[in-house]
Amino acid sequence: MSINRHFNILDYTLQSLLRRKFKNIGIIIVFTFVIFITGSVLLLSYSFKKEAMLMLKNSPELIIQKTMAGRHELIPVGISSEIMKIPGVSKVEPRYWGYYYDSLIKANYTILASGESLSANNRLLKGRLPGINENNTAAIGRGVSEARFLNTDSSISMQTAGGRPMDFWITGIFEADSELLTSDLIVISRADFMKLFGIPEQMATDLAVTVSNETETVVIAKKILSQFPDTRPILRSEIIRTYDAVFGWRSGLILTLFSGALIAFIILAWDKATGLSAEEKQEIGILKAIGWETSDVLEMKFWEGLVISLTSFLIGIILAYIHIFFFGASIFAPALKGWSVIYPNFKLAPYIDFYQISILMSLTIVPYIASTIIPSWKASITEPDIVMRG
Amino acid sequence: MLLHPGVIALVIGSGIVLLLILFASATGIRIINRWDIKSSSEEQLDLERKTYLISTLVQYTLLFEIISLFLFIYTADDMHNILAGAMCATGSFNANPYGFPALYVKVISLFISAAWIAVNYIDNKAQDYPLIRMKYKLLLFILPLVLSEYILEIMDFRGIDPNVITSCCGVLFSEGGIGIASSLASIPVVPMVIIFYSLFAIVIVSGISVIRSGSKFYTIFFALVSGIFFIVSIASVISFISLYFYQLPSHHCPFDMLQAEYYYTGYPLYFSLFMGSFFGMMTGIIELFKHIPSLSSVIRLIQRKWALIAVCSFALFVAITLIPIIFLPFSLRGY
């Protein structure tokens, strides 16, 4: 193994890259930008996915919704006793949730009735949750508190379905590992929830079914469907799949759009690499005349490509990381989320892994390196005697 | 077609590899037809220069193939979330009939392109290009592989339908199932352990004999057992080695050990196995070139070097398999 040889050639390559600083800095800037954008898309979509998974981890295995004319309807709480009778079902709990549009800040809140199993990873930043029977109190998400400049020991007013105002005393503000879940959340008591939306007694938004053996979930879902043909059972695993497909699809779409830019960049790289200046050609001729071989020049060009792409890759991915996790993906978050105006303030939990890095490398470094092969070879076969022919 | 980022990366990567090999093959055909070492025509000079291009292209191909193999397994693993019934990479590969064939073709083209580089390395040691035609015929053999790899990959991703319930490794490798994979998992552990370790002993002993004596018999024998040991090792990974890694009596997945949860142990494990089998088999294959006068002395030296690499890699591989067996509390006794 001739380690010294590779080391020597690498040494010379670094020198000659530094000598042509200005020529190389241009390509590094463009390449860094390409990696920054592609990397941001990837990091963002993966951390979204991670958050979605985090929040679904604590949701029930099975949710039963009622449908009417193909639309989601309120479900009578009464049928839960029927469902309890199905073997394997360990618990049935009605859930009450809905959306409330706040015309003041033009945003949607998610309203949830307390008293049911709120995800374990929800922590309160300060204060406490309203009690089950504690009326006219609420706990709110950080997004809501920031948008409305609310703090604990102040109150928020909402309009009931009948048009009358209803005040809620704020007892707590959420902070959670996954801010996606709680940013726009308002938790109130069940009785208040019914009053706010004018929901008749004995009705609920849907039913959460806990199953004792997870592998039987599909069988139980089928049984419920045959007993109550107007319901729609939703499996947790199905939600996970949908989320995954949606996030994968969205980032895939953006990447596809972006591949146009990538191709443009490759053309640029090709152009840069093919356009060997007279000075460079002379230099390669000298190297070959004094004892370098074609494969040595090829190796030098390989190091050159590697140094350029790794430098750009490192800078690009660090910038993407900062962009996504410290600046909340300010550049293109709307394209990927696009739900509520409250969202732009959220912070994602930093998450990066091997897989994302290898995808990013295959999308950027591989095309770049491939596009430099032929130009490098063309440079390397420069005849040594050109230096004598003058 | 799934617009998953990993899928896009793979399709772009394989497309590039296909282009590189297509280009190399087209030039290779010219060399096969027109090569004339005695001529000093411009054309011959041009062809000589092109040999540098081709070897560079194949070297990069190998590099990209390695990246894309791991990316393929990783993507399959990542996609199990969107496939009903799939719990790991095995489930994703099984989601349609193209998954596993695509994986196999990837492994084969990895081996063949590495073999090409090895043959090229030997050819470059002689002054008269003794293997040049053979080398470029081998190159033409890589083209259909890379092409079918590309097609299978696309068919696989097109065919993945998130709504079809796939069988995951729990089912595929369950002892009651049918098919090769599950029969591997159901091989009784004790005989498998005995076969694995005794074959390992044979490989090491014959490898050392190659290094010391270099007789033709030992060389061919060593190459053969290296090949067999590769297959036996994969079978053993599925049958019992994986169980020790995961500390579970029924998790036979050969891919999960590439994940962070298992400290990426799969990488050194498979890398050492591939290295060992590759150099072991190549030692025997280059025996075929020994009769060429300009190569015979070179080959002897190379064979010793490669046999040494193979023996060390196999030893490393077995050492890695022994780590969980020795240091972790899990025991298969009773299962």
Add this chain to the structure above:
Amino acid sequence: MIRTENVTKYFNRNKPDELVAVRDVSFEINKGDFAVFKGPSGSGKTTLLSLIGCMSRPTSGRVIVGDRDVSRLPERFMTEVRRNTFGFIFQQFNLIRGVTVCDNVMLPLFPTDIKPSELRKRTENTLDNLNMLRRKDFLVQKLSGGEQQRTAIARALINNPDIILADEPTAHLDTHLSEEFLSMMKKLQEQEKTIIIATHDPLVYEKEYVNLVIEMRDGMVRQITRKG
């Protein structure tokens, strides 16, 4: 040491701009010779130098260096011969601009498996012999003409070659520097090295220690004069 047998070299063969640079040239140079290719520009001296220096291959005929026929060697072997046997000094010095003296001198040995520390030591020794050590970290374009010339010689000597090839080395030098250069070559010849210079400068080929003059014209050998 070096023998050519009926060497012919075409450029752009079978094209409208075809050119015969060297035609049917045969001669022999012995170890320790101080040889000169003499002739006007365009007479084929430089092509001949590049042929025996393993930089290009003849269209026909044979070039033998040592005992080895190099006329049909694959490129990597030609490079090996070139690197191990020859030291080159070019007309324009051909130093790489923007690179220090030390690195310029080290260049020929970069692609060999020599340890960086050893390479550096060897370079400093060579530079010291030529009185150039104090300039080792200078960029070559900052040097005077004489210093550039000595850097080029140091580079040609770093691989400890048996044969030194020089192409019009005095073309851009004044008489003083030319004399200095020739005395250095003379010293090298005394160290058992073979010197081959292509030139049309009388200052060179009229020197008494030049023992072999090969006169070229229109790509053909006109006259070979061997003294002593």
